[in-house]
Amino acid sequence: xxxxxxxxxxxxLRARGELPRIIFAYANKKFEDVRYAAPNFGITEGKDxxxxxxxxxxxxxxxxxxxxxxxxxxxxxxQSHAIERYLAREFGLYGSSNLEAARIDEILEALVDxxxxxxxxxxxxxxxxxxxxxxxxxxxxxxxxxxxxDKFAGEHSDSxxxxxxxxxxxxxxxxxxxxxxxTDWKDFPNIHKSYEAVGKALEKYLxxxxxxxx
Numbered sequence: 001x002x003x004x005x006x007x008x009x010x011x012x013l014r015a016r017g018e019l020p021r022i023i024f025a026y027a028n029k030k031f032e033d034v035r036y037a038a039p040n041f042g043i044t045e046g047k048d049x050x051x052x053x054x055x056x057x058x059x060x061x062x063x064x065x066x067x068x069x070x071x072x073x074x075x076x077x078x079q080s081h082a083i084e085r086y087l088a089r090e091f092g093l094y095g096s097s098n099l100e101a102a103r104i105d106e107i108l109e110a111l112v113d114x115x116x117x118x119x120x121x122x123x124x125x126x127x128x129x130x131x132x133x134x135x136x137x138x139x140x141x142x143x144x145x146x147x148x149x150d151k152f153a154g155e156h157s158d159s160x161x162x163x164x165x166x167x168x169x170x171x172x173x174x175x176x177x178x179x180x181x182x183t184d185w186k187d188f189p190n191i192h193k194s195y196e197a198v199g200k201a202l203e204k205y206l207x208x209x210x211x212x213x214x
Contacts, residue, residue, distance in 0.1 A: 004070040004090075006031035008083075010063045011038040012046035014212045016080040017064045019176045020087055025205035026172060026198075027091035036063065041213065081112070088169035095168055103156050103163045107149055107170040111177055114145050118181070138181055146188045149174070153190035160197040162190065171198050180214065 006024070010017025012035040024031045037046035052058060058065050059078045066077045066086070077083050085108075088094045095101045121141060122133040153162040162170045175198040178185050185191040199206065 004068055007034060007067040009034045009065045011036050012043045013038055015214055020083050022172050022176055023087045025202055093169045095164055100164045104168050104170040107162060108173055110145055110149055111173055117141055138183055150188035150190045160193045162194050
């Protein structure tokens with residue numbers, strides 16, 4: 001059977017589309033990166049999102065969406081976290097046991113909480129207030145969860161990574177979150193070790209990826 005092919009649909013931004021791109025990059029897997037313009041965010045380069053919405057490709061009417069073609073059939077996966085976890089399982093980035101997978105999920109769910117808090121405290125602010133709101137979020141809100149994750153990583157790993165002896169989706173997700181929040185987690189030694197290891201592994205991808213406001 002031929003190897004699966006992949007097509008990722010998202011805006012010409014990082015945000016919810018970037019972690020799947022990072023997974024592909026780390027796993028050294030080719031994919032078609034279909035990017036759409038986002039005029040509301042000042043992004044005019046890219047395809048017209050209305051066209052793909054009208055096509056019926058998007059089950060929930062939104063991106064990201066991943067098309068996976070294998071065995072002559074194309075399957076559509078929607079919702080960012082479902083896409084991330086599917087790819088991680090496909091590429092061996094979901095731990096070496098069911099217990100490790102559960103530990104990875106614990107970190108991922110904690111980062112979902114971080115994302116929800118970020119949306120409430122930063123994203124809902126007027127654009128001119130968001131930079132200051134982000135600084136406050138990173139200095140006051142983020143450390144509460146980061147402290148727990150850092151302790152957790154120290155308890156469940158004796159390597160540079162957060163869950164077990166090898167790099168997993170948890171490490172890639174923490175790296176992406178740090179990128180989005182403009183922090184290298186330097187105040188949290190276990191997360192910082194992971195962040196540095198991921199950054200080194202992704203040097204080529206990071207140097208070549210398009211610039212994006214977020």
